[in-house]
Amino acid sequence: xxxxxxxxxxxxxxxxxxxxxxxxxxxxxxxxxxxxxxxxxxxxxxxxxxxxxxxxxxxxxxxxxxxxxxxxxxxxxxxxxxxxxxxxxxxxxxxxxxxxxxxxxxxxxxxxxxxxxxxxxxxxxxxxxxxxxxxxxxxxxxxxxxxxxxxxxxxxxxxxxxxxxxxxxxxxxxxxxxxxxxxxxxxxxxxxxxxxxxxxxxxxxxxxxxxxxxxxxxxxxxxxxxxxxxxxxxxxxxxxxxxxxxxxxxxxxxxxxxxxxxxxxxxx
Amino acid sequence: xxxxxxxxxxxxxxxxxxxxxxxxxxxxxxxxxxxxxxxxxxxxxxxxxxxxxxxxxxxxxxxxxxxxxxxxxxxxxxxxxxxxxxxxxxxxxxxxxxxxxxxxxxxxxxxxxxxxxxxxxxxxxxxxxxxxxxxxxxxxxxxxxxxxxxxxxxxxxxxxxxxxxxxxxxxxxxxxxxxxxxxxxxxxxxxxxxxxxxxxxxxxxxxxxxxxxxxxxxxxxxxxxxxxxxxxxxxxxxxxxxxxxxxxxxxxxxxxxxxxxxxxxxxxxxxxxxxxx
Numbered sequence: 316x317x318x319x320x321x322x323x324x325x326x327x328x329x330x331x332x333x334x335x336x337x338x339x340x341x342x343x344x345x346x347x348x349x350x351x352x353x354x355x356x357x358x359x360x361x362x363x364x365x366x367x368x369x370x371x372x373x374x375x376x377x378x379x380x381x382x383x384x385x386x387x388x389x390x391x392x393x394x395x396x397x398x399x400x401x402x403x404x405x406x407x408x409x410x411x412x413x414x415x416x417x418x419x420x421x422x423x424x425x426x427x428x429x430x431x432x433x434x435x436x437x438x439x440x441x442x443x444x445x446x447x448x449x450x451x452x453x454x455x456x457x458x459x460x461x462x463x464x465x466x467x468x469x470x471x472x473x474x475x476x477x478x479x480x481x482x483x484x485x486x487x488x489x490x491x492x493x494x495x496x497x498x499x500x501x502x503x504x505x506x507x508x509x510x511x512x513x514x515x516x517x518x519x520x521x522x523x524x525x526x527x528x529x530x531x532x533x534x535x536x537x538x539x540x541x542x543x544x545x546x547x548x549x550x551x552x553x554x555x556x557x558x559x560x561x562x563x564x565x566x567x568x569x570x571x572x573x574x575x576x577x578x579x580x581x582x583x
Numbered sequence: 584x585x586x587x588x589x590x591x592x593x594x595x596x597x598x599x600x601x602x603x604x605x606x607x608x609x610x611x612x613x614x615x616x617x618x619x620x621x622x623x624x625x626x627x628x629x630x631x632x633x634x635x636x637x638x639x640x641x642x643x644x645x646x647x648x649x650x651x652x653x654x655x656x657x658x659x660x661x662x663x664x665x666x667x668x669x670x671x672x673x674x675x676x677x678x679x680x681x682x683x684x685x686x687x688x689x690x691x692x693x694x695x696x697x698x699x700x701x702x703x704x705x706x707x708x709x710x711x712x713x714x715x716x717x718x719x720x721x722x723x724x725x726x727x728x729x730x731x732x733x734x735x736x737x738x739x740x741x742x743x744x745x746x747x748x749x750x751x752x753x754x755x756x757x758x759x760x761x762x763x764x765x766x767x768x769x770x771x772x773x774x775x776x777x778x779x780x781x782x783x784x785x786x787x788x789x790x791x792x793x794x795x796x797x798x799x800x801x802x803x804x805x806x807x808x809x810x811x812x813x814x815x816x817x818x819x820x821x822x823x824x825x826x827x828x829x830x831x832x833x834x835x836x837x838x839x840x841x842x843x844x845x846x847x848x849x850x851x852x853x854x855x856x857x858x859x860x
Contacts, residue, residue, distance in 0.1 A: 497859045501820030506856075513845070542845075543771035549845045556842035565833035568783070568826040571859025572852045579776075582767045582848025 317345025318563045323408045325349040325401055327391055327448050328418030330369035332517035333467065336551030337415045337558045338373055342382040344559060346413065349404030350374070350386040351397065357440070359422050359433050362521035383408060391418045391444030398451040411455035413562040416448040416466040416489075423525035425478045425533055434481045441485035442492070449496060453505070461504030463562045466493045467554075468509040470580045473573065477536045478529045490573060497571035506570035508561050513577025514541055514548045542578030549576060585613025586840045591676045593617040593669055595659055595717050596686030598633035600787035601737065603641045604828035605683050605835050610650035612836055617672030617679070618642075619657040619665065620686070625709070627690035627702055629794035651676060659686045659713030666720040679724035681839045682734040684714040689789050692798050695750030703751045710755035715762055722770065731774030733839045736763050737831075738779040740818075740857045743850060748798060760850055767848035776847035778838050783854035784815050784825040820856025 324341045328334035329350035338348045350373060356364045370386055377384040385407050387400040405411050419441045422433050445466050456462035471479055472486035493509035500507055514520065530538065541547040557576045560566055575581055592609050596602035597618030606616045618641060624632040638654055645652040653675050655668040673679050687710045691702045714736050725732035741749065742756035760779055767777040784790050791808070799814040800806035812824030834853045837843055852858050 494859050497856050498820050501856050501860075502822050504821065506821070543768055544776070544845060544847060545772060545774055546845070553842075553845050556837075557846070560834075560837045560842070565830075565837070566853075568821065568823070568830045568855045569834070569851075569853050570820055570856040571854075574846075574851065575849045576843070576846050578845040579767055579771055579847040582764055 317343070318559060318565065319413065320345030322346045322412035323349065323405070323410055324413035324415060324562065325404065325411055325452055326415040326417060327351050327444070329373055329386070330354055330365035331373070332519060333512070333515060333551045333554050334415070334417045335373045335376070336555040337417060338384070339376055339380070340552065340555035340559050341413065341562060342377045342380045347383040347408045348377055348385070349401060349408065349411070350384055351389040351400045352418070353390050354388050357420050357436055359436070360420060361423060361525045362518050391447055392439045394447045394451065397447050401451045401455065405455050410459050411452060412459055412462045414448065414452045414456070414462065414464040415558055416445040416464070418444055419467060421479070421482050421519055421522050423478050423522050423529065425529045426480050429480050437481035438485050441482065442488040445489050446492060453500065456505050457503050462506070463566070464496065464505065464507040465558050465561050466507070466509045468493070468511050468573070470511050470513045470575065470577045472509065472511055473575070473581050474539070476539055477533070478526065493573070494571055501570060506566070508569060508572045508574060510554060510557055510561070511573055511575040511577060511581070512549060512554050513580040515554060516548050516550050540580065540583070542580045543582060544578040547578040547580070549578060585611070586836060586842070588613035590614045590680040590839070591617065591673070591678050592681035592683060592839065593672065593679060593717070593721050594683045594685060595619050595713070597641055597654065598622055598637040599641070600789060601785060601828045601831050602685045603644070604832045605685060606641055606652065607644050607648070608829060608832035608836055609839070610645045610648040613650070614681070615650055615676045616645055616652040617669060617676060618652055618654040619668045621658045622656050625688050626705065629689045629692070630788045630792045659716055660708050662716045662719065665716050669720045669724065673724045678728050679721060680728065680730065680732045682718060682721045682725070683737070683835060684717040684734070685737045686713055686717070687737060689752060689795065692748045692794065694748060698751055706751035707755050707758070710752065711758040711762070714759055718766060722775070725775055726773050732776070733843070734766060734770070734775065734777040735835050735838050736779045738781050738850070740781050740783050740852065740854045742779065742781055743852065743858050763850070764848055771847060776843070778846060778849045778851060780831060780834055780838070781850060781852040781854055781858065782826065782831050783819055783857040785828055785831060786825045787828055790825065818857045818860065819854070820860045823855055826853065826855060
């Protein structure tokens with residue numbers, strides 16, 4: 316008997332990285348999956364975008380676990396497309412219990428190099444995209460009589476870090492969004508929590524190569540610590556284990572919280 | 584295959600309530616237990632004291648799961664007693680991986696300026712310094728294992744926000760957060776993680792009693808459990824008055840397990856949204 320047997324989970328950004336890990340971990344514990352991903356380039360991205368092949372690989376791995384998955388290419392910036400994807404998934408899988416608002420981008424730039432386009436794409440994807448995700452899903456959770464929503468914020472949703480103004484603003488916004496939804500949705504038995512990863516070994520992590528340019532350009536700005544544990548780079552599965560716990564009935568009284576899985580990045 | 588197979592956990596306040604629940608839940612996941620409890624009355628406590636019969640029941644429940652438990656009568660107000668109990672437990676069970684610093688009391692209630700010095704000092708001695716003593720006794724054993732470990736402190740929603748008329752409790756529980764953060768920093772090089780859990784009201788003897796009902800319902804002459812739940816519901820975002828001990832234990836299992844291997848320095852509410860509201 317899995318820890319989320321019989322449940323259906325909606326995961327955004329599911330083609331690879333953390334999103335794929337969430338889908339797989341939840342499927343291992345008995346959930347069926349509704350997966351969406353943009354699978355297309357975003358301007359200014361300093362790492363390769365997810366592809367349709369990546370999403371197909373997620374589908375293959377879920378099906379190998381003998382779980383069902385409905386996977387769609389959809390953009391979290393497009394509410395109509397996202398809603399349609401969720402509605403179709405729910406129609407096929409019979410309901411919705413878990414939402415993982417994971418899709419996000421990260422573009423490194425110091426404040427003066429942050430263009431209006433970088434700002435808009437980051438806020439639209441990382442904050443408004445999460446709001447779209449929750450808005451599209453809540454009617455289905457209510458119909459089920461409860462559920463668990465996990466929003467992927469970041470250590471950058473709790474503390475400031477250099478050369479990430481748009482990302483920091485969006486991720487702090489997600490932290491607030493989680494708290495606000497927790498209050499309004501509690502009475503429906505819907506729990507809302509935010510996940511705050513530190514460094515994660517994913518394709519997005521490749522954007523770190525862009526840091527030295529800005530460190531050199533901005534002498535005197537000190538990079539913060541990466542965590543206090545001997546190993547500071549987490550694996551997607553470490554994040555997925557936290558998502559699994561928050562999604563399961565083991566956490567049935569946990570709502571409105573900020574869960575850090577960051578090797579101690581924000582403790583000092 | 585349990586999520587804590589082969590691990591040994593030290594639990595304070597193990598005779599009943601949350602402590603017993605942790606012992607049972609950890610045993611279910613394959614851990615052996617070193618447990619202590621004061622098992623005698625504490626001055627000013629608003630709940631009836633834990634008894635030897637309570638302690639025996641915890642031992643019985645753990646052994647019924649085919650796990651080992653070394654249960655000792657010891658007071659977290661005495662470093663000597665705590666150290667001896669932990670040392671004996673490790674000698675018998677062979678190692679130590681996890682600490683659950685759970686022992687705590689609820690005592691006299693009233694405006695902070697009306698608390699006696701004794702009430703304040705005793706509260707801090709148990710609910711804060713007791714946590715420190717538990718960690719100080721256990722840390723050398725975890726370090727000696729060289730495998731890292733997980734320390735989990737039971738703070739409270741009152742460790743993150745204020746509640747009127749329990750200033751000594753709020754102060755002690757906030758203090759636990761400072762201790763947790765410092766130990767997270769200091770013990771990280773040894774891969775020992777340190778986190779705190781922040782329950783809302785839990786259905787245990789410490790809460791399920793007349794004094795607590797009166798704290799929540801000063802407006803009712805002889806408040807009962809239903810009066811209490813009605814008032815307690817207002818504190819929580821989820822539509823419930825209190826949570827069960829096992830809900831706290833489930834969070835402990837996750838923090839203690841390798842699933843949370845990069846989680847340290849975290850204040851984790853299990854509070855039905857009390858802090859957010």
